[in-house]
Each structure stands twice: as structure tokens, then as C-alpha cells.
Amino acid sequence: LIIExxxxxxxxxxxxxxxKEKLKDSKFIYSKNKTAWYFKTGTSKxxxxxxxxxxxxxxxxxxxxxRGQKNRIAA
Numbered sequence: 001l002i003i004e005x006x007x008x009x010x011x012x013x014x015x016x017x018x019x020k021e022k023l024k025d026s027k028f029i030y031s032k033n034k035t036a037w038y039f040k041t042g043t044s045k046x047x048x049x050x051x052x053x054x055x056x057x058x059x060x061x062x063x064x065x066x067r068g069q070k071n072r073i074a075a
Contacts, residue, residue: 001013001014001015001016001019002014002064003064003065004057004062004063004064004065005062005063005065006053006056006057006060006061006062007056007059007060007061008040008041009038009039009040009041009056009060010028010038010039010040010041011034011036011037011038011053011056012028012036012037012038012039013035013036013037013053016036016037023037026039027039033050034052034053036053
């Protein structure tokens with residue numbers, strides 16, 4: 001699995017099929033047009049974007065979470 005933080009969204013890509021139930025149980029939502037799972041923090045509303053995941057990365061930045069790596073996230 002590839003876990004990536006873009007803005008206030010957490011995206012999960014890679015071989016997600018076998019982890020589908022755990023992702024659903026963790027309140028992740030599947031995006032068919034991006035073929036990725038996402039989790040949105042906060043209470044802001046979606047604006048119905050049809051941007052690609054690459055466009056989202058470019059607009060909001062991106063940080064991949066690596067196993068064993070301690071990341072600092074600035075508010």
C-alpha cells in the first residue's frame with residue numbers, strides 16, 4: 001500500500017483490493033475515477049472536483065508516509 005497525504009486528505013493507492021474491508025472499516029471511501037481510497041479530515045465540504053490525483057498533488061503538495069519513518073506535519 002502507498003499512503004500519501006495531500007492537503008487534509010489521506011490517499012491510499014497500490015494493491016488495495018485485499019485491504020478493501022479494512023479500509024472501509026476505517027472510514028476510507030473509494031474514488032472510482034481516481035482508483036484510490038481517501039479519507040478526509042475536518043468538516044470542510046467537497047467541491048465536486050474532477051481533478052486527477054496528480055492535479056491534487058500539484059495543488060496541495062504530497063507526502064508519502066513510509067514505514068518506520070517519523071514524519072512531522074505542519075498545521
